[in-house]
Amino acid sequence: MAIVLRYVDRLGIVKERFIGVVHVLDTSSLTLKDTIDYVFTDNNLSTAQVRGQGYDGASNMSGAFNGLKSLILKENSSAHYIHCFAHQLQLVVVVVVNKHDDVEEFFEQLALVVTVVCGSYMQIQEFGDRFSEVGTELIENMAALSTCDSFSSFDKSKLLKLSEIYKNDFDDSERVHLNGQLDIYYYFLLHDEKFVNLKGIADLSRLLVETGKHLSFPSVYRLLKLTLVLPVANATVE
Template structure:
């Protein structure tokens, strides 16, 4: 199988290979005793396996929280497919007294109004059998839809639970400091300015994108011909 020799097999196949190398019984089941159509590398099969892992991890997190209190951390951003996604993280103290921050959900939201974000959180909590009453803290960025005094997500949550105090994202504050400092450095500022201009010029035209692809194709073809690069599944393909 080509994927067994590829240097870019993907996370699942790398993990699959690692387990087989460390467990002789599993290695035998996946190689010697396995039929050609039963190697557990089908996209449908590994998506099912990954979902099972995710469900088990989520179950463990929710079991840790139980009926105790936790902090709600939320952020939203647009992905490469131009869909708005809301990330939900819970911060809590486990049974051993260790503070943990665990990612529990990535939710597609049609818009980023505070009412829609609140509705999505309510749906997620209903699925997890959690309650807004358990929330003892909120951590969001400084956007008005998140921290608005009257209609922001912070305010909507506090109307249901006055103990869910809001704290601004410290990581976001640090990011703003880093950005401000970087802008004061001439070399860094010019670098990011040129990158921004390049992305705008190339990204704004399908013809320019095709030109970049054609140039890259020629360079990759030369490197493949000289043996400097290898090709295969997920590796230096169009």
Template sequence: MRKQKKVILRNAQMVALDIQKDIARCFAEIIVKSIIEEINGDVFCLMVDEPSDVSGKEQMAVFLRYVDKFGIIKERLIGVVHVTETSSSCLKSNIDVLFGKYGLSIKQVRGQGYDGASNMRGEFNDLRAFIMRENSSAYYIHCFAHQLQLVIIAVAKKNDDISDFFDMVSLLINVAGASCKRKDMIRESQQERELVNQ
């Protein structure tokens, strides 16, 4: 029998970008596998968005919404996939690859939730239609968070006071989010308020 060598890492700081990416990928795989185990072959809803990242690459974010064994509704990200285009056929093939990787099936899907983009919610040659052809129980529901966002944008454009309010909130978030000290001050202030209110 061959002896196994022990590898001792001294002063391993793991600062190389490739090592950090590998560690992040490992954590992501562990988390997604635990989500799949929690679903345990049961049904779920599929939610997809196709944002582009800061470098301009098209991506597809895939979320699953399901009820765990305790009856709690959970919504979990299972993957962000780089896509060459955001056509419905490209999105569908990437969903199939992702599902195949984790042992999921389109037959488990009981709902679909997307924004109002035409490549997502159309009735004939869009993502919704492709999934409905494989599983007629995968009913489409327009994403309510997206609808709410559209309502807020429309109202803010019509009302100067509301528009100013959201501008101020945005500035406040940028100022507070840029400093760890400011974040700590806000947390401490919030904890003090919670103690006073109890």
């Protein structure tokens, strides 16, 4: 089993670090969970700090009752599950290949070099179903942080709802602070030329730290970091 960690460092930069490949005796969800616990303990990490998890859609990984994601969620309700976007992309590619002869021929040639695992046309339905597991509300609220078109998607109410999803990171009093910071934060973004033409929320995070504004808007910055550690962030928010 391969393990990769995604986090935001002290400079506000999103990092992904390959921890390693760990041998497992079987691929049951319990075995995988025990292995992850061991790796975290061995690296002086705590699963209580996890704010996102992403795998493919196999039942042992994303099963609603006994899958790995569910076992982790039972211990940490803030470890929101995101279906691996690399796997979702594969499902889309499979459908495209099945419907376009030229693309199919290309992948047949590519298969001479690498192994391409193909599935059935029904996988596109599976793709849609698994994406819905993330929760429409979570995705829509995250989008309010987008930097596109001069922060045109900014929506204070959605960001407050997003903070409610992270109950372990925002209590009632902290949401009051967030509510007060959001209006000033939005005004600041619109009137500071340094924040014009940002490429995405990863750039926003970095620049907030670089200018020291993460100290002026700590609650907003915390919400931004929580969004960035989710593997869906680059694909959906930006």
